[in-house]
Amino acid sequence: MIKYFSIIQALCRSALTNPNDAILHQINRLIESLEKDGHGKEAKSLEGILSSSQSSADMSPSKIQKSFIVSGGEEITKKTAIPVDKETSTPLAEIFFPVDLPAEEPLFGENIELAIQSIVSEWTKFDKLLEIEATPASSCLIYGAPGTGKTHLAKWIAKQIGLPVVLARLEGLMSSYLGTTSRNIGNLFAFANRYKCVLLLDEFDAIAKLRNDPQEVGEVKRVVNTLLQSLDTRREKGFTIGVTNHESLLDPAIWRRFDIQIEIPKPSPEVMIHLLKKFVAPLEYNDSEIKFLAWCLEGSSGADAEMLAKWLKRSFVLDKRNSFIDMMKQFTLLNAGRVEPTKRNIMLHSDEEFINMLLNDKTYSFKQKDIAPFFGITPSSLSKQLSKSKDTEKI
C-alpha cells in the first residue's frame, strides 16, 4: 500500500463533492500514473470513487446546477481582466466586491420589504432548496420610477448572498458601433458565466430606445436575439438581476426570461418620512419639521429625499441665519421639478394661504402647534392671525 494513500482517497472524495473538469482530469491522470507504476489496486480504488461520484451526480442533476450557481466558477479578484469594447476599449462592466456593496437595506413599504426578504432567503438558501429538488428563481427584474432605489436594492441583494457584482449598463454596451453590440453582449455574459458573481444588467431599457430608431430594425432584432440566448444560457450559471425604468418598453420575450419581477413604487408618505430621517442625520429636525419636508416632496423619489437632505446640510453650513421655512422656500425655487407646482406656487406666494393649505392637508394632518414654530411665532399668535384673516374675509 502506498504511504498516505488513505489521505489521497479522502482528498479525491472531497474534491468530487464539487466536481469540475479540472478535478476530473487530474484524478484520471493520477489513476493512469498509478496503473503505469504497478499500483493497480490503488488505481481501481480511485476509479471506484470516481464512478460512484459520477453516478450520484447523474442521479441528481440539480447538484450540477448547484455547483454552477452557488459554488462553481472562478473567483473574481482585483486582477481579473474585465472585457472591453474592441473599438473603444471601454470596459463592458464594473466590478463591485461585497465590501463595496451597500450594507444598508433600502427602505420601502412593508409589502415590498417582505417580497424582497423572500428573494434574499431563496437565494441565500439556494443549495438547500436544490437538495429537495425545488427549483429556486435565478433571475429577477426590478422595475419602477427613476430614483426609487432600484440599483441600490440590486446591489444590496448581492451583498446578502456574498457574491461580487458584475455591473453592466446596457447603454454602455450599445454606445459603440452598432455592429459590435451583439458581440459585446456575448462577451459580457461569457465573462459573468465564467466567474462566481451576480450579473447586474442596469438600464435595461436602453434596448427599447434602440428599437425606436427605424434605421436599425435588423440590428435591434439581432441584439434582442443575442440577449435572449444569453439570458437562457445564464439561467444555469448564476444569478441575474435586470433593472429598468421603462418596463413597458421591454420586449415581452425578455420580460418572460425573468423568474421574479418586482415593481418598486415611489415612497408613500410614511416611507418618505423614514427616508428623510435617515438622510438628514446628523442634522436634527423634530417630527413636525420632517413631516413638513415629506409634504414638500410628496410624489417624489428617495433620490430626491437624499438630494434635499444634502441641500439642507449645505444650507446649514453656508446660510446659518436663514429660518427653516425660508430655507425650504429657497429649495422650492431652485428645485422646481421636485415640488408639486400647486404647493410651490402657494408656498412662494402667500404665507397665509400656505398655512391654510398645510392645516387642510388630509394626509399629513398638521396642527397649528406643529407649524407655528416654522414661521417663528407661537401657536396662539398663529391662531389669532388666522381668525383675524377669517374676519376680514367675512367683511
Ligand SMILES: Nc1ncnc2c1ncn2[C@@H]1O[C@H](COP(=O)(O)OP(=O)(O)OP(=O)(O)O)[C@@H](O)[C@H]1O
Ligand atoms: N427606497 C430607498 N431607500 C434607501 N435609499 C434610497 C431609496 N430610494 C433611493 N435611495 C437613494 O437614492 C439614490 C438613488 O438610488 P438608485 O440609484 O438606487 O435609484 P434607481 O431607482 O436605480 O434610479 P435610476 O432609475 O435613476 O437609475 C441612492 O443614493 C439611494 O441610496
Ligand SMILES: [Mg+2]
Ligand atoms: Mg439605477
